[in-house]
Amino acid sequence: MNGRGTRTGVRKATGRRAAPRAASLSRTVLPPLVLGAVLLAVWDVVTRTGAVSTYFLPTPWSLADYFADDLVHGALLDYTGETLWEAAVGGALGIAVALPLGYLIARSDIAAAALQPYLAASQAVPAVALAPMLALWFGYGLTPIAILCALLVFFPILVNTVLGLRSLDPEVLGAARVDGVGWWGMLRYIEFPLALPSILAGVRNGLTLSITGAVVGEFVMGGEGLGMLLTMQRDSLDTVGMFSTMLMLSLLAVGLYGAIRLVERLVQR
Numbered sequence: 001m002n003g004r005g006t007r008t009g010v011r012k013a014t015g016r017r018a019a020p021r022a023a024s025l026s027r028t029v030l031p032p033l034v035l036g037a038v039l040l041a042v043w044d045v046v047t048r049t050g051a052v053s054t055y056f057l058p059t060p061w062s063l064a065d066y067f068a069d070d071l072v073h074g075a076l077l078d079y080t081g082e083t084l085w086e087a088a089v090g091g092a093l094g095i096a097v098a099l100p101l102g103y104l105i106a107r108s109d110i111a112a113a114a115l116q117p118y119l120a121a122s123q124a125v126p127a128v129a130l131a132p133m134l135a136l137w138f139g140y141g142l143t144p145i146a147i148l149c150a151l152l153v154f155f156p157i158l159v160n161t162v163l164g165l166r167s168l169d170p171e172v173l174g175a176a177r178v179d180g181v182g183w184w185g186m187l188r189y190i191e192f193p194l195a196l197p198s199i200l201a202g203v204r205n206g207l208t209l210s211i212t213g214a215v216v217g218e219f220v221m222g223g224e225g226l227g228m229l230l231t232m233q234r235d236s237l238d239t240v241g242m243f244s245t246m247l248m249l250s251l252l253a254v255g256l257y258g259a260i261r262l263v264e265r266l267v268q269r
Contacts, residue, residue, distance in 0.1 A: 083225030090149020102161025131220035145217030160202025164195030
């Protein structure tokens with residue numbers, strides 16, 4: 001009796017834990033799937049009925065065929081790999097600069113007062129305007145494109161780093177100092193772990209922008225990625241090809257966003 005009762009209790013407890021997880025998963029997964037299905041149906045109707053010419057908007061099924069064929073038999077993966085590499089290098093560079101600078105601004109009032117006006121002003125300059133200057137200074141290829149990506153990635157990570165560090169409980173920090181925790185120990189064991197969820201939120205938004213930076217850089221400074229492919233497809237009036245490339249860009253952005261979101265959930269657990 002005791003054994004059966006114990007097993008029954010375990011099954012009930014497991015069921016209670018599984019039910020909220022299933023409900024949470026349905027709330028997370030179902031809404032975008034339903035919305036996507038509705039948008040796909042509307043898209044199909046407006047192209048099938050001729051409300052919008054397929055010259056300007058291909059049917060979803062022709063786009064799917066083109067995308068699958070280019071993925072398997074074309075060079076789409078090669079272009080994608082180049083863009084992803086540029087975005088990764090730029091993202092790493094942006095993170096490497098944003099994290100220590102964010103820590104400096106969060107912990108030094110003088111540094112914050114000196115740097116914040118210039119950092120805010122830098123966001124008024126669009127990436128398209130910066131690209132020709134970077135090409136003039138650094139030439140063409142990976143280096144200027146990676147720097148452009150880093151500039152786009154930098155600001156959201158910086159802002160979230162400062163926000164995460166400034167929002168830490170001062171009583172926790174004070175107790176650690178009383179216990180004799182030094183600067184490095186405070187940063188490694190207390191400040192960084194507690195601020196990590198906020199930092200990762202900035203990384204998630206920043207790395208999504210890195211894809212945009214890579215494409216804009218290739219438009220202006222050359223390259224061998226999806227930006228160059230879009231330029232060739234535009235010049236040849238390949239509407240379906242342009243939609244296919246934009247679909248790949250969207251998938252890259254969603255993939256990066258989802259990967260960082262997964263890391264956030266693991267950190268929270």
